[in-house]
Amino acid sequence: MKVIIVGAGVGGLTLALMLHQRGLHCEVFEAVPALRPLGVGINVLPHAVRELALLDLLPKLDAIAVRTRELTYANRFGQEIWRELRGLDAGLDAPQFSIHRGFLQNALFEAVVKRLGSDAVMLNRRLLNYRQDESGVVAEFATTADDRLQVPGDIMIGCDGIHSSARALLYPNEGDLRWNGVMMWRGAALHAPLADGRSMVVAGGFSHKLVLYPIGPPQADGRQLLNWVVTYRQAEPGSPVPQREDWNRQGAISDLLPHLAAFSGLPIDLEALVRLSPEFYEYPMVDRDPLPRWTHGRITLLGDAAHPMYPVGSNGAGQAILDARALADALAVSEHPIAALTAYETERLPKTAAVVASNRSGGPEGAIDEVERRAPNGFAKLTDVIDHDELQAIVSGYAKMAGFAPRQHSTHN
């Protein structure tokens, strides 16, 4: 059997490694002519790290990422609302990693080249079309403006991200991504470690939010790469996006500066951190409604192509990795590839649809959204605003639903 994987992102490369581990043949086709370390910080939660550990990638991740120890939620005045341990420190059997998205992609790419061979990933191959019949599928890729390549295979997996061509071919009338009105600015800069250098802070609420976490081990001079995200709700949910979503669109300091003023009481000079960042990016928070199905005969979807979700709750890369595991397992045991694709979809579509839905209502960050709604100007005592059980229900409920609930939970002031 030959599996055609479209897209060499986190999902596609992980799938290639997992198929190889199970003795299944695949080839990866990626649109860009060169893989560059694009993006900024993401988190890979323990349920997904467990899968990467089974691919023997832990030593590599330890060299380029941070094992996140603690997460604190606060309001925009820096008043603590919730604090919990993460990963191994929370009693789980795998760590949480905070990592540069481009470094993760690169680590996966290097592993694929080493294990599957240097021709396993073909760059400069943009999916244009496909056709299928009872015996197989033929994917058509553009290599240059007027050159086309026909690639036969048994099945084709669309792992081609939020602007998936595979999805657009299956659902040509789906329309635009859905914007919730929130704009995000994202960047990273080398900075002295905050606290223990392994802690993450999410501060603010419904209107303005700040996410801060380190994504690299300390350098020789003691500094480490500190990732920041500032979000602002600037339009009603469902408004048309101001411009096409592009992960690499650079932000303007004049747009961002007024929003930094919303935060105070932080353990860091936020404006200085932003100004230290060599560049930063602007991205609208977009997703799509869950599809009725991903699998159409010999074609299916995986990762953001299947279930683009708001980046709250640190689940985008993780859910793509979990998809890859489910699909690789199904292909390894099923007698027919079409049965495997159906089994994969049956397992993963409902679970990821639940994450998409939960992220729309704030995911675990619903806890600070709720505190802001009730106490927009801060509080004297948190328990006058919200009680522990309510916070626990939001935060732990999300962890349970998304599949990474710790056995022990939370301190709370």
Ligand SMILES: Cc1cc2nc3c(=O)[nH]c(=O)nc-3n(C[C@H](O)[C@H](O)[C@H](O)COP(=O)(O)OP(=O)(O)OC[C@H]3O[C@@H](n4cnc5c(N)ncnc54)[C@H](O)[C@@H]3O)c2cc1C
């Ligand atoms: C450049 C870039 C920067 C990102 N930065 C961030 C970030 O800073 N923070 C964050 O939370 N998430 C970021 N993401 C998204 C994040 O990587 C995903 O949400 C998550 O990892 C799920 O991965 P995925 O494999 O489904 O999609 P992705 O990681 O997006 O990978 C999709 C891959 O498919 C390729 N592709 C697209 N169209 C075609 C086509 N027609 N034919 C062949 N290949 C195609 C893309 O070039 C890409 O390599 C970024 C994605 C990209 C592509």
